[in-house]
Amino acid sequence: MPGQAIRLDPAIASQAAFRAVMDAMSHPGEVRTFATTVRAPAPLNPAAAAVACALMDFETPVWLDGPLAAAPEFVTWLRFETGAPVVAAADAATFAVIADPLAMPSFSAFALGSHDYPDRSVTLLVQVERFGEGEPMRLSGPGLARPRGFSATPLPADFIARLHVNRALFPRGVDIILASDDAVAALPRSVRVKRESD
Amino acid sequence: MSLPAYNFAYLDEQTKRMIRRAVLKAIAIPGYQVPFASREMPMPYGWGTGGVQVTAAVIGPDDVLKVIDQGADDTTNAVSIRKFFAKTAGVKTTTATREATIIQTRHRIPETPLHVGQVLVYQVPIPEPLRFLEPRETETRRMHALTEYGLMHVKLYEDIARHGHIATTYAYPVKVDGRYVMDPSPTPKFDNPKMDQCPALQLFGAGREKRIYAIPPYTSVVSLDFEDFPFERYRHPGTCALCGATDTFLDEIVTDDAGGRMFVCSDTDYCETRRAAHSPPPLAGEGQGGGSAAGAAQEASPSLPLPSKRGREEQDLKAAEHD
Ligand SMILES: [Zn+2]
Numbered sequence: 001m002p003g004q005a006i007r008l009d010p011a012i013a014s015q016a017a018f019r020a021v022m023d024a025m026s027h028p029g030e031v032r033t034f035a036t037t038v039r040a041p042a043p044l045n046p047a048a049a050a051v052a053c054a055l056m057d058f059e060t061p062v063w064l065d066g067p068l069a070a071a072p073e074f075v076t077w078l079r080f081e082t083g084a085p086v087v088a089a090a091d092a093a094t095f096a097v098i099a100d101p102l103a104m105p106s107f108s109a110f111a112l113g114s115h116d117y118p119d120r121s122v123t124l125l126v127q128v129e130r131f132g133e134g135e136p137m138r139l140s141g142p143g144l145a146r147p148r149g150f151s152a153t154p155l156p157a158d159f160i161a162r163l164h165v166n167r168a169l170f171p172r173g174v175d176i177i178l179a180s181d182d183a184v185a186a187l188p189r190s191v192r193v194k195r196e197s198d
Numbered sequence: 199m200s201l202p203a204y205n206f207a208y209l210d211e212q213t214k215r216m217i218r219r220a221v222l223k224a225i226a227i228p229g230y231q232v233p234f235a236s237r238e239m240p241m242p243y244g245w246g247t248g249g250v251q252v253t254a255a256v257i258g259p260d261d262v263l264k265v266i267d268q269g270a271d272d273t274t275n276a277v278s279i280r281k282f283f284a285k286t287a288g289v290k291t292t293t294a295t296r297e298a299t300i301i302q303t304r305h306r307i308p309e310t311p312l313h314v315g316q317v318l319v320y321q322v323p324i325p326e327p328l329r330f331l332e333p334r335e336t337e338t339r340r341m342h343a344l345t346e347y348g349l350m351h352v353k354l355y356e357d358i359a360r361h362g363h364i365a366t367t368y369a370y371p372v373k374v375d376g377r378y379v380m381d382p383s384p385t386p387k388f389d390n391p392k393m394d395q396c397p398a399l400q401l402f403g404a405g406r407e408k409r410i411y412a413i414p415p416y417t418s419v420v421s422l423d424f425e426d427f428p429f430e431r432y433r434h435p436g437t438c439a440l441c442g443a444t445d446t447f448l449d450e451i452v453t454d455d456a457g458g459r460m461f462v463c464s465d466t467d468y469c470e471t472r473r474a475a476h477s478p479p480p481l482a483g484e485g486q487g488g489g490s491a492a493g494a495a496q497e498a499s500p501s502l503p504l505p506s507k508r509g510r511e512e513q514d515l516k517a518a519e520h521d
């Protein structure tokens with residue numbers, strides 16, 4: 001296959017993608033750029049594809065949003081590269097991949113974990129166009145020495161309100177990885193979010 | 199071209215992904231113990247297989263690894279783990295706290311303040327702080343879910359009733375980000391304040407008990423206490439016989455067969471760095487005063503490696519029994 005030869009050692013590539021996500025999760029709202037040679041068929045961007053390859057496998061049922069589920073080449077790629085079962089029931093998914101954030105379902109459609117096992121909850125992998133644009137938020141909480149600004153686009157108009165509800169559920173809730181073409185940022189459930197203007 | 203006999207950092211990719219997912223959930227829920235499917239490692243449990251698995255899942259080719267065992271870089275245990283990752287991941291290793299990107303530790307937090315971007319990986323024997331109060335896993339899980347931490351306070355208060363102060367000196371329980379009560383692993387309570395608002399990411403791996411938990415950087419970590427009996431940091435009052443430090447955690451070591459003893463920094467890198475900084479440059483020191491206590495200690499140091507090493511090997515044996 002053309003391109004195969006220049007591919008990085010998959011173990012090293014996965015580690016790099018994971019480490020970017022781990023750093024992002026440890027410092028909510030901090031944008032981590034990372035290089036990847038992973039390419040998925042449309043509509044998933046390269047960073048989201050690299051995160052998918054680094055974290056998903058046969059043990060992690062994956063839910064796909066409308067545009068992804070309707071892209072047979074992408075679904076074939078995901079199954080082949082990760083071995084992850086694609087599920088129709090959102091609340092059965094360990095990961096949910098969202099290519100069209102404006103149409104994303106409510107967080108409550110997904111597994112939020114239980115009080116005894118809050119870790120049994122979904123991680124949302126949300127594809128965005130870019131960071132540093134969109135409604136400005138103010139983040140604080142674990143991982144942040146002081147409050148920091150954050151924005152990404154596109155996101156639903158009521159995204160901040162959804163994050164408030166998510167925080168109120170703590171320790172239950174969803175964790176979010178946002179991915180642009182070449183960078184990731186994260187909003188773990190522990191983050192406190194305010195509208196920048198509040 | 200021949201393939202290596204093992205994968206990068208030893209663990210297979212599927213195991214690493216499973217541990218990585220647990221690590222991410224642990225960071226998102228600070229102080230909560232995430233169950234994971236612990237694997238057999240080519241070393242016994244007492245050697246920190248939980249910490250080794252976490253390090254193996256996190257480490258990359260550009261990392262610089264430091265491994266400490268009760269503060270020392272030179273114990274059999276620390277040396278073996280360092281060699282293990284140098285061989286399986288090809289990483290650079292160091293004893294300098296400042297240079298390390300990942301520090302795997304058993305029972306100490308370095309004296310040198312940690313910085314952003316560093317990862318401190320703790321080897322944990324018993325992750326459940328409520329275990330000695332309640333042996334049933336279903337019950338402790340419920341207690342965490344309901345933040346029912348009264349029993350823990352009762353236990354600390356019994357300490358006060360019996361001893362006049364909180365007698366717990368190791369594995370002193372903390373509350374993370376105002377929510378989960380967490381066992382900091384058997385570190386001395388002297389180290390507890392270093393966990394609070396620490397710029398480094400702190401990851402905890404318990405191999406035998408199959409749990410991973412985390413403290414993200416810049417997170418509130420409060421040692422449990424009472425208004426009348428506030429948490430007190432404890433160190434053996436004294437001075438390091440090697441570097442003269444008066445503010446470090448000290449180990450008592452046996453210096454000879456006649457039962458001679460002395461106190462030295464448990465953090466060997468910190469102690470050596472201090473000695474290097476304070477010792478006179480070669481040849482220039484001759485005939486310059488001298489006679490200070492620190493000078494005398496330095497003169498004594500060349501004869502120390504043997505007894506100090508034996509002291510540490512005894513600690514290794516003790517550790518192997520307990521973990
Ligand atoms: Zn010293």
